[in-house]
Amino acid sequence: xxxxxxxxxxxxxxxxxxxxxxxxxxxxxxxxxxxxxxxxxxxxxxxxxxxxxxxxxxxxxxxxxxxxxxxxxxxxxxxxxxxxxxxxxxxxxxxxxxxxxxxxxxxxxxxxxxxxxxxxxxxxxxxxxxxxxxxxxxxxxxxxxxxxxxxxxxxxxxxxxxxxxxxxxxxxxxxxxxxxxxxxxxxxxxxxxxxxxxxxxxxxxxxxxxxxxxxxxxxxxxxxxxxxxxxxxxxxxxxxxxxxxxxxxxxxxxxxxxxxxxxxxxxxxxxxxxxxxxxxxxxxxxxxxxxxxxxxxxxxxxxxxxxxxxxxxx
Numbered sequence: 053x054x055x056x057x058x059x060x061x062x063x064x065x066x067x068x069x070x071x072x073x074x075x076x077x078x079x080x081x082x083x084x085x086x087x088x089x090x091x092x093x094x095x096x097x098x099x100x101x102x103x104x105x106x107x108x109x110x111x112x113x114x115x116x117x118x119x120x121x122x123x124x125x126x127x128x129x130x131x132x133x134x135x136x137x138x139x140x141x142x143x144x145x146x147x148x149x150x151x152x153x154x155x156x157x158x159x160x161x162x163x164x165x166x167x168x169x170x171x172x173x174x175x176x177x178x179x180x181x182x183x184x185x186x187x188x189x190x191x192x193x194x195x196x197x198x199x200x201x202x203x204x205x206x207x208x209x210x211x212x213x214x215x216x217x218x219x220x221x222x223x224x225x226x227x228x229x230x231x232x233x234x235x236x237x238x239x240x241x242x243x244x245x246x247x248x249x250x251x252x253x254x255x256x257x258x259x260x261x262x263x264x265x266x267x268x269x270x271x272x273x274x275x276x277x278x279x280x281x282x283x284x285x286x287x288x289x290x291x292x293x294x295x296x297x298x299x300x301x302x303x304x305x306x307x308x309x310x311x312x313x314x315x316x317x318x319x320x321x322x323x324x325x326x327x328x329x330x331x332x333x334x335x336x337x338x339x340x341x342x343x344x345x346x347x348x349x350x351x352x353x354x355x356x357x358x359x360x361x362x363x364x365x366x
Contacts, residue, residue, distance in 0.1 A: 079320035230266035237261025302329035
């Protein structure tokens with residue numbers, strides 16, 4: 053028997069599907085449709101924005117779940133949706149203090165499934181469920197919280213004058229400009245690879261160019277919306293770093309799954325997770341930086357109160 057005809061066992065490295073070529077027109081058409089849907093939901097805000105966020109989280113979860121299944125790791129749909137649906141409602145209502153009890157409920161349900169579901173789940177399945185719950189659920193939820201900043205105060209204003217819209221424009225613009233700057237600077241001057249194992253095309257020079265582009269955009273928008281410049285500098289830097297982190301995290305997930313794209317939902321662009329990976333960590337970090345540091349609200353007040361109590365004892 054000819055050994056060359058012997059089939060190889062499937063592995064994450066040789067199961068990469070053959071994807072259709074991404075035509076420029078398909079990319080443009082899909083990009084326009086996505087932009088219209090996104091801008092419409094952003095302008096309407098409220099429950100429309102929350103519903104769009106929920107649909108996006110569900111799609112990202114399904115794409116992540118398929119990638120994890122390649123490694124025989126099963127993320128529980130029941131645990132994910134039982135936590136994310138109520139969390140979306142709570143986020144829209146501004147009930148941030150209720151987040152952790154709901155996440156604990158999801159964790160508890162995941163543990164029950166791990167212990168008792170037949171055939172029994174493994175510890176890897178439990179880890180996959182928790183990863184999916186946090187990565188494609190909890191993190192992007194903060195886009196709802198940001199959209200609702202000062203909503204009651206500016207509810208009667210045109211949507212482009214509302215605080216949440218302006219902040220999301222700053223966040224999205226910084227990351228988008230960073231990606232564009234990194235691409236062109238890396239293409240023109242890139243010589244030193246940033247992380248060859250995770251992303252063989254990203255360079256240190258490109259990363260620096262992306263940082264400069266993101267900072268320039270962030271500072272420019274801050275001048276227009278009266279956002280403190282020193283905070284805009286710090287926040288833009290954090291956004292560029294977190295955007296790169298999100299991109300590398302998804303690159304590693306795809307590499308381990310042996311796939312080029314997370315899915316095929318967006319013609320010419322791959323999966324939705326491919327398009328949102330840079331924003332998952334960024335929106336959460338942006339929310340807490342603005343809420344805690346810029347506005348000195350939430351935990352920042354508790355820190356100040358605790359420090360005052362400690363100092364009063366001396």
